[in-house]
Amino acid sequence: NAGVTQTPKFRVLKTGQSMTLLCAQDMNHEYMYWYRQDPGMGLRLIHYSVGEGTTAKGEVPDGYNVSRLKKQNFLLGLESAAPSQTSVYFCASVKGAIYNEQFFGPGTRLTVL
C-alpha cells in the first residue's frame, strides 16, 4: 500500500513550457485535491475532484487544468508555465466523506525559469 504518490518529485521548466503532474492513490479514495504551497501563504487549493470524471475549481485555479479519468489518478497540467507557478505542489486524497482526514503525497517541487 503506497498511499499517495506524486510524479515527478522535482522539475525545472522554462517559461512557456508545459507539463503534467501525476497524483496516484491506491486507497480507493473518492476525493482528490491539488494544492500549492508558497512561503507565508500556507496551502492553497488549486482544483479538486469528488469522484471519477468530475473536477472543480479551488482558490487559485488560473493557469492550471486537471483531469480525473480514473479514480486512482488525478492529473494537474500547466499548459504554459510562468515563473509565478514556481511552488511546491501537494496532492491529497480523502476517503468517503469530506470531513475525513486528508492523506497527502510527498510533494513536487517545480521551478519555472
Place this chain on the structure above:
Amino acid sequence: ILNVEQSPQSLHVQEGDSTNFTCSFPSSNFYALHWYRWETAKSPEALFVMTLNGDEKKKGRISATLNTKEGYSYLYIKGSQPEDSATYLCASILTGGGNKLTFGTGTQLKVEL
C-alpha cells in the same frame, strides 16, 4: 472572521514547556475543523478531525478543543519535546462551501534543548 487564521505565526519553547496555539475560523456554516502536523521536508499528517462544539481530542501529549459558536480551536502540547518541532496547520470546512478545506498559514513550533 472570513478566513482561517492561526496565531502565533511562530513559537520557540524550551524542552519540557507546555504550549498552545489558536485557530480562528468562520463560525457560521461550520462543518468540520482539521489539525495537521507538518514536519520539514515531509507531508502534512492529520492529528485531529473535529466536528462537534465542545469536542476535545487527545493523542499522546497533544490535545485540541473546539468552540464552533465563537469560531476557535486550541491545540495544546504538554511537555514539548524536540521531535514536536513542526508547523501545525488547521483547516475548516463550511457547509455549502463545496467539498474542500480552507487552510490557515500555520504555527511554526521550534522546541529547543
